[in-house]
Amino acid sequence: MADGRFIVVEGIDGAGTTTQAHRVADRLRKRGKMVRVTREPSDGPIGSMLRLVLSGRISAPGGRAPGWETMALLFAADRLDHVSAEIEPFLAEGGIVISDRYDASSLAYQSVTSGDKHAVEWIRQLNRFARRPDLTLVLDLPADMAAVRRESRGEAAQLYEQHEVQRALSLFYRDLASHIPGDRVALVDGTGTMDEVTARIASSIGDAFPELLP
Numbered sequence: 001m002a003d004g005r006f007i008v009v010e011g012i013d014g015a016g017t018t019t020q021a022h023r024v025a026d027r028l029r030k031r032g033k034m035v036r037v038t039r040e041p042s043d044g045p046i047g048s049m050l051r052l053v054l055s056g057r058i059s060a061p062g063g064r065a066p067g068w069e070t071m072a073l074l075f076a077a078d079r080l081d082h083v084s085a086e087i088e089p090f091l092a093e094g095g096i097v098i099s100d101r102y103d104a105s106s107l108a109y110q111s112v113t114s115g116d117k118h119a120v121e122w123i124r125q126l127n128r129f130a131r132r133p134d135l136t137l138v139l140d141l142p143a144d145m146a147a148v149r150r151e152s153r154g155e156a157a158q159l160y161e162q163h164e165v166q167r168a169l170s171l172f173y174r175d176l177a178s179h180i181p182g183d184r185v186a187l188v189d190g191t192g193t194m195d196e197v198t199a200r201i202a203s204s205i206g207d208a209f210p211e212l213l214p
Contacts, residue, residue, distance in 0.1 A: 011173060012143065033095075040101040040105060146166060
């Protein structure tokens with residue numbers, strides 16, 4: 001059986017990556033496709049620890065957040081475990097994997113917070129053994145609109161949810177294709193209703209893989 005398709009949904013916090021990953025998966029299932037939605041940080045051991053770090057429930061000595069290099073290393077380790085434990089086995093069965101975030105998040109978040117112009121290349125090298133997505137969809141939403149969505153959740157801000165960081169991330173994501181040359185990247189307008197955004201995502205998937213959503 002031929003491998004399936006590996007699709008990634010990316011964007012700043014509040015862009016709707018989680019919601020849209022599940023919505024487009026439902027659309028594919030209605031067409032009889034075998035689909036699994038997964039996420040990063042993953043639900044594996046390293047990913048579970050990373051979620052505690054992001055929420056501030058685990059910190060480095062002195063109560064500080066781990067440095068960007070440490071975070072990049074942890075995300076890369078989680079990613080390789082995620083690929084081998086969840087992604088590749090399902091693809092080998094001919095299924096479609098939709099991941100809510102992947103290595104583009106590492107490239108964006110850790111490089112933006114590093115202040116190091118060489119960070120992107122170093123992070124890319126850390127992830128060189130990770131399977132490449134067949135398509136990365138970037139939900140493009142203005143940082144101000146994403147901030148309103150985050151605030152409406154009524155949840156405590158996580159590690160990277162400072163507004164200026166999110167503004168810088170928004171700019172990085174709009175130029176993502178230049179940071180992952182050779183990958184197929186589609187920028188999707190993330191404004192409008194959930195249905196409108198889902199339709200745009202489905203259209204992008206159909207453009208790339210007509211056999212999935214003609």
